[in-house]
Amino acid sequence: MFKLPRYREPNFNTPFFMAAPDVITAEVKQTGVAPSGYHSTSMYPEYFKIDGEWRLIENTRMDCVPVIKKDGQIEAKEFRRLKIGDRVILGRTEDGREGIYLYTEGFSAGDTKGDIFAFRSGRSRETSFSNDYLRLAQLLQHDREHGHIVWVLGPAAVFDDESRKVMEFMVENRYCHAVFGGNAVATHDIEGALFHTALGQDLTTTENKPNGHYHHLDAINLIRRLGSVEEAVKQGYITNGLVHSCVKNKVPMVLAGSIRDDGPLPQVESNAVEVQDTMRVHTNKATTIVCLATQLHTIATGNLTPSYVVCNGEIRPVFIYAVDVSEFVLNKITDRGTLEVTTIVSNIQDFLFKLRKIMERDEYGYTRSNKEKSAPL
Known part of the structure; x- marks a missing residue:
């Protein structure tokens, strides 16, 4: 436990x-x-x-x-x-x-195992991350009811049909209280809902579709015509995916604009100061943050987040998990001062599949029935 x-x-x-x-x-x-x-x-x-x-x-x-x-x-x-x-x-x-x-030793005083927030040097593609997956699954189950969970996502999290379903699972089962990202993660998730593609590639087969390079632009154009992603969900254009789940479950998406954005979507905030203030609303109360395949958004979130938060008068640590296929990116994140981060070297789709599989097991290690899977754990 x-x-x-x-x-x-x-x-x-x-x-x-x-x-x-x-x-x-x-x-x-x-x-x-x-x-x-x-x-x-x-x-x-x-x-x-x-x-x-x-x-x-x-x-x-x-x-x-x-x-x-x-x-x-x-x-x-x-x-x-x-x-x-x-x-x-x-x-x-x-x-x-x-x-x-x-004070750096508040969560480790008297513990001979060392500081919980020490740099985790030497973590690479050869490292075994099994315990990290298990710990994260347990942490998400705990903080679903007792914390504030923020997911920081790059578009790779929605480039695959099954990984989009995992993110739906996280939102639907209340393992996600806010999402940070950029224009791309929302745009390509909406593209997936409309065309079953990401950047024109089929979400299952990765086949390039005819005129597929228009799909993300058509998705942006549709949302701009309707005025908002909420309206697109209401009118039935978006029926699946991360954005759909966030709208249906009233989970806020904080989307930070960049100079290279297409469109962007109406919800994207291009004023860096304004979006920083909005992100801080969530980082001020965040207890667990999971960052997937986005170097800049992860570093920005880490710099906005303390190593602790006060909940109901109690001081508890804030846990940050950063996942990327690039060791350079993860080393860069720890070098930027996000000392409490746990890094996992993994393809994002593989990470999400494995994490969900662990979270669907009961306390005896057996997979839950299909009926139980659809209900909150």
Whole structure:
């Protein structure tokens, strides 16, 4: 049975912490500009001593500025959101000497097996990932009811008919609470629903269809004519796939635009600042994030996501799984500071097939009946 790691706070009753000074602050004098000597946040739990009390910043993320609000709570703000009069915490040390303490061992204190968030070096195509699949399946089953699961998808996740069905399964069975991606993942999933192709190739046989290179453009054009993907589902144009399941189950899709987008779909947000804010709504409460075959979206999501989240007053880790056929991509992700990531080298279709197969087993290892498969686990 899956159990969350227990978080152990630092012992702030020791003489060192008790004698540490309160943080030094300075007010913002110019909108969007932090005062000199500002402190920059990380993904790890950070405590700040304010009025003699060590306080945890709850919704943090990398490369933000900690601001003390009027109620004494601490908010991580991007530079662009700083306002004149904001009280910014100053200090470049993180060992308590300036009232700032960065804590990396909260989920491993007293555990001789080592830090749960340590870099997982040496993971390659030769690595056995069986335990990672099992752990992820158990984690998804746990967080379906007790967390917020975000899938970050590249278009490869919908380039195959069966992998599209796996993503339908994840949404229909509440193993997905939000989807991040770009124009392509939604466009090609809609193309699959309309033409049974992706970039003109049949989803089952990979046969190139006559004029198939028009299919994704025709899909975009249809949605733009109707005004939204929701309207396309309502009118019966889209009857299967990831987008259909998300619309039917009211699972939000956050689609970030890029400079090379075709169309794009009406739902795609091309303003990077706006889409970052929308993504942050979900990363602020995410407990598990699964990233498939998309380097840039994965890195962006990782940088927006802390290593922990506070749920019902309890501190728990945020788990990130990144899957790609390229070891370079996965190494790049870990090198960008997403320290809590578990990487799996795999073709995305193979990964999804295996994960669903594991999730459909009961506690004795037997596959569930077809009737049970269609119901929530």
